[in-house]
Amino acid sequence: MKNTIKILFFFLLAANNLLNANNQITMPLPVFCRPDANVTLPAGTLVLLETSEVKYSDQVTVGTMFNFRVRTNVVAQGEVVISTGSLAVGRIKSIRTNTYNDPEEVTVELFYVQAVDGQMVPLNGNELTIRGQFANEGTKVEYATFMTSQVMNNIVIHI
Numbered sequence: 001m002k003n004t005i006k007i008l009f010f011f012l013l014a015a016n017n018l019l020n021a022n023n024q025i026t027m028p029l030p031v032f033c034r035p036d037a038n039v040t041l042p043a044g045t046l047v048l049l050e051t052s053e054v055k056y057s058d059q060v061t062v063g064t065m066f067n068f069r070v071r072t073n074v075v076a077q078g079e080v081v082i083s084t085g086s087l088a089v090g091r092i093k094s095i096r097t098n099t100y101n102d103p104e105e106v107t108v109e110l111f112y113v114q115a116v117d118g119q120m121v122p123l124n125g126n127e128l129t130i131r132g133q134f135a136n137e138g139t140k141v142e143y144a145t146f147m148t149s150q151v152m153n154n155i156v157i158h159i
Contacts (some may be wrong), residue, residue, distance in 0.1 A: 037159045041076045045151040047113055047123065048072050049088050050144045057095060057104045057138040066090045066108055068147065081115055081157040088113040088149075089120075093127060103132025104139045110149045117158040125149025 048071040055066060068090055074082035090110040098104040108128040112120035128147045132139035 037079070039077045039079045039081055039157045039159055041074070041081050041115070041121065041151055041155045041157050043151055043154050045074060045076065047074055047082060047088075047125075047149045047151065049110065049113070049147045049149060051108075051141055051147070052143070054140060054143050055092070055106070056140045057106050057132070060092050060095070060106070062092055062095060064092045066092060066141070068110065068113075070113060071146070076157070079157075079159050081159070082113055082121065083116055086114045086116075088123070098132065098136050098138060101135050103135055103137050105129055105131045106139055106141060108141060108147075110147070113149075115155070115157045119155070119157070121155050121157075122152040123149040124152040 049068040050071050052067045052069045055064070066089070068088035070082055070084055070086040070088060073080045073084050088110060089112050090108050092106060093109045094105075094107040096102075096105040096107075106129070108130070110123045110125050112122055115121050126148055128141075128145065130139050130141050130145070
């Protein structure tokens with residue numbers, strides 16, 4: 001009984017508000033409006049990345065694509081231009097097979113990272129070389145392996 005009274009009271013209150021609005025629908029104004037802005041992401045800006053998948057050396061070949069994700073926001077001119085968790089793409093550059101004395105090595109390089117406007121920003125960065133732990137064994141690129149890279153060219157990002 002109490003619930004139906006509450007529902008009825010709420011319905012009457014809502015109807016009263018609609019009648020007092022003089023049949024006009026009003027939308028709240030945004031607190032902060034700005035025109036579309038373009039931000040220049042300078043060449044050499046540091047991008048911190050981590051692997052987002054596991055790859056075993058015996059299951060990949062040279063050229064196999066590899067996914068990364070951005071660890072922290074990249075900011076240019078006070079605006080976030082590459083957000084945390086954005087996709088980055090790399091590939092397996094080389095695989096040095098294991099020998100009796102040496103473990104296997106896998107080298108990964110980065111190509112692009114996705115900006116907030118959707119465009120792919122070219123990267124020029126360090127290569128990641130993963131070396132196996134024991135001689136005569138393969139290796140794997142672990143999930144969340146840290147890697148750094150830099151933006152290759154000045155890029156205009158549309159915010």
